[in-house]
Amino acid sequence: MIQTLTYYLSFDFIQYALIAGLLISLCASLLGVTLVLKRYSMIGDGLSHVAFGAMSIAAVCSLAPMAVTLPVTIIAAVILLGMSTSGKIKGDAAIAMISVGALAFGYLLMNVFTVSSNISGDVCTTLFGSTSILTLTQNDILLCTVLAAVVILVFVIFYHKIFAVTFDESFANATGTNTKVYNNLIAVVTAVVIVLAMNLVGALLVSALIIFPALTAMRVFKSFKRVIVGAALISVCCTLIGLLTAILYGTPVGSTIVIADIVVFAIFSVIGKVAKK
Amino acid sequence: MALIECKNLSLGYEGKPIVTGLDFKVSEGDYLYIIGENGSGKSTLMKALLGQKCVLGGDIIFDKSLSRKEIGYLPQQTVIQRDFPASVKEIVYSGCLNGCGLRPFYSAAQKKYAKEVMEKLGITELSNKCYRELSGGQQQRVLLARALCATKKLLILDEPVAGLDPVATQNFYNLIEEINKSGITVIMVSHDMNAASKYASHFLHICHTPLFYGTKNDHLCCDVCRVFNAGGEAE
Numbered sequence: 001m002i003q004t005l006t007y008y009l010s011f012d013f014i015q016y017a018l019i020a021g022l023l024i025s026l027c028a029s030l031l032g033v034t035l036v037l038k039r040y041s042m043i044g045d046g047l048s049h050v051a052f053g054a055m056s057i058a059a060v061c062s063l064a065p066m067a068v069t070l071p072v073t074i075i076a077a078v079i080l081l082g083m084s085t086s087g088k089i090k091g092d093a094a095i096a097m098i099s100v101g102a103l104a105f106g107y108l109l110m111n112v113f114t115v116s117s118n119i120s121g122d123v124c125t126t127l128f129g130s131t132s133i134l135t136l137t138q139n140d141i142l143l144c145t146v147l148a149a150v151v152i153l154v155f156v157i158f159y160h161k162i163f164a165v166t167f168d169e170s171f172a173n174a175t176g177t178n179t180k181v182y183n184n185l186i187a188v189v190t191a192v193v194i195v196l197a198m199n200l201v202g203a204l205l206v207s208a209l210i211i212f213p214a215l216t217a218m219r220v221f222k223s224f225k226r227v228i229v230g231a232a233l234i235s236v237c238c239t240l241i242g243l244l245t246a247i248l249y250g251t252p253v254g255s256t257i258v259i260a261d262i263v264v265f266a267i268f269s270v271i272g273k274v275a276k277k
Numbered sequence: 278m279a280l281i282e283c284k285n286l287s288l289g290y291e292g293k294p295i296v297t298g299l300d301f302k303v304s305e306g307d308y309l310y311i312i313g314e315n316g317s318g319k320s321t322l323m324k325a326l327l328g329q330k331c332v333l334g335g336d337i338i339f340d341k342s343l344s345r346k347e348i349g350y351l352p353q354q355t356v357i358q359r360d361f362p363a364s365v366k367e368i369v370y371s372g373c374l375n376g377c378g379l380r381p382f383y384s385a386a387q388k389k390y391a392k393e394v395m396e397k398l399g400i401t402e403l404s405n406k407c408y409r410e411l412s413g414g415q416q417q418r419v420l421l422a423r424a425l426c427a428t429k430k431l432l433i434l435d436e437p438v439a440g441l442d443p444v445a446t447q448n449f450y451n452l453i454e455e456i457n458k459s460g461i462t463v464i465m466v467s468h469d470m471n472a473a474s475k476y477a478s479h480f481l482h483i484c485h486t487p488l489f490y491g492t493k494n495d496h497l498c499c500d501v502c503r504v505f506n507a508g509g510e511a512e
Contacts, residue, residue: 037361157381164371167361168352171420174327175375175427176346222407223364 001248008247016136017253021239023148024197025257028209029235030155031190033228034166036214042092043080044207046099047194050076052203053102053109060113070195076102077191081183133201133253140199147196154189155228158182163224205254209235212261219265219272238264279304280343280431280462281326286335288321294333295321301481301490303464305430308457310477311466317484319466323435326464342430346375349428349461351420353435358416359409365419366404369395372426387426394425398452414445421452431462438469450476 008014028044035043054072058065076098083094155162164172165182173179197206213235217227242257279302286299296318303309313319325331328345339345349372373387383391395401398418403411408419417437424432434453438446450472457463457476467473473480482489 037357039357160371160374160377160381160383163363163367164374167363167368167371168355168358170352170355171350171423172371172374173329174348174350174352174433175372177374218362222362222410223405224362224367227362 004248005244013134013136014247016138016141017133017247018240018243019141020136020144021133021201021243021253021257022236023144024193024201024206025209025213025235025239026232027148027151027193028197028206029213029231030151030228031186031193032210032212032214032235033217033224033231034162034186035190036211036218037166038081039092040081040095041211042095042099042207043077043190044194044210045203046080046095047073047077047191048198048203048206049099049106050102051195051198053106056106056109060109065199066195070192073195074188074191077187077194078184081187081190082180143196147192151189151193154185158185162186167224202254205257208254208258208261209239212258212265213238216261216265216268219268220275234264234268235261279338280340282336282338284336284338286325286337287333288318288325288331289333290321290331292333295331296483296485298486299335299483303431303462303479305462306457306460308454308463308476308478309465309481310473310479311464311481311483312468312470312473313483313488314468319483320435322483323433323464323466326433347428347430349424349426349432351417351424351432351434351437353439354416354420361408363408364404365395365400365406365408365411366391368408368419369400369404369422369426372423375427391422391426394422398422398425412445413441414448417441417445417449418452421449425456425461428461431464432456433464433466435466436468437465438467438472446472 009018032044035041051069051073054069055065057063057072058068061068080095080098161172161177161182164177165179165186169179169183194206197209201209213231214227216234217230221227221230238260239257242260243253245251245260246253246256281303283299283301287294287297288299289295299322311319311322321331325337327348327350369391370383370388373383373391376387377383392401392404395404398421400415400418400422403415403419408416411419421437424434432453437453438449441449453463453465454476465473465477479492480489
């Protein structure tokens with residue numbers, strides 16, 4: 001088995017997949033802690049559907065996908081994260097609405113203005129990222145590295161502010177922290193991570209990478225710092241295990257990583273329950 | 278010397294007034310109770326004092342020695358906080374954030390001050406504990422410590438004893454009284470008349486318009502207070 005593994009690892013595309021997978025899971029898990037605690041677990045799902053809708057517009061108008069997808073998703077993220085404060089439609093309902101709407105809109109567009117011969121294949125690839133992580137180029141890897149560096153930097157510099165805004169917005173606001181700025185910062189970073197990661201690993205995996213490590217870490221760890229560091233480590237380990245398993249046994253990459261996340265979540269839940277007693 | 282002075286203040290949302298004609302002063306060392314029924318505009322007034330946009334007319338004048346950033350605020354607990362994985366230390370430190378400006382980390386002096394506050398409130402042993410595992414009374418103490426880290430002058434509390442058992446409530450009131458005696462001005466929003474008449478130095482009784490503003494003794498013998506108390510007993 002180890003021989004097969006080293007044989008596979010000598011390929012460029014496998015190495016790229018590993019690097020991209022690990023960096024993306026690191027970014028997603030850092031963001032995930034804040035998003036889950038702010039009750040925005042579904043935002044990964046919602047935004048990736050928005051990105052899918054935007055992508056189909058780009059495909060139909062034959063524009064560069066990134067040029068359409070990124071701004072549209074960032075705007076959607078800012079609106080969604082701002083909704084909880086304005087109040088008329090609650091955050092979760094807003095996410096569900098935009099998510100379903102964008103998905104329907106995107107699929108309709110793709111069907112009516114057929115550009116490719118295999119629509120269901122295209123849709124499937126976008127949503128589940130069937131093989132895309134194994135077809136990355138050197139430029140993709142560069143992009144991933146820069147993105148990961150930016151996300152980590154933002155987290156280190158604004159760590160305490162992000163904590164304050166997540167834990168208690170009204171207190172942070174009252175004592176002079178501009179909560180809007182930080183909420184928008186989180187929204188923009190989330191949108192960028194989701195769009196880039198979706199192209200690389202598919203929408204399904206993105207939302208899983210956002211919620212699972214955070215929830216898993218929260219079962220066991222008791223301070224915010226430990227939860228964040230724990231989530232990052234758990235996420236990276238799960239992705240590594242999932243990727244290697246997928247390579248060895250030829251299973252779909254995205255779903256294998258998600259299964260690894262679920263298994264670790266179950267283990268940590270048990271540990272958390274036992275530790276409490 | 279008045280820390281805060283409100284002149285003919287009207288408050289509301291989207292142009293619709295909720296409270297009008299507010300005129301009052303908060304002086305250094307006061308213990309002001311803002312009382313009134315649900316929906317009477319207490320919370321709106323508090324939001325205005327904290328600088329959120331709901332002022333429709335009139336002025337809120339802050340003394341030069343008091344910046345808006347230096348108000349210690351103890352908000353009502355939210356659902357998010359009840360199961361938040363954070364240590365007590367992390368939460369108390371976050372009160373120091375207003376002194377950080379653009380600096381990303383807390384200074385040693387800030388941490389030292391936060392530790393002194395925790396010592397004063399008797400939560401030093403809890404400092405590494407997880408917030409969600411504390412009792413309601415302990416959680417309120419932690420949030421109070423955080424508010425004290427943010428201010429050295431003025432504390433605003435929003436129904437801080439809601440959901441506490443009688444013993445924890447009593448302890449909490451004693452703590453606030455001590456803090457007030459140490460020279461910090463306290464503004465408390467509440468509808469607990471018993472506690473109010475025991476601890477307050479001043480009253481502001483509102484129901485869309487100010488029904489009463491004055492010192493404790495005057496309030497106890499005015500009609501507004503009698504009606505409010507009778508109503509409370511009849512329920």
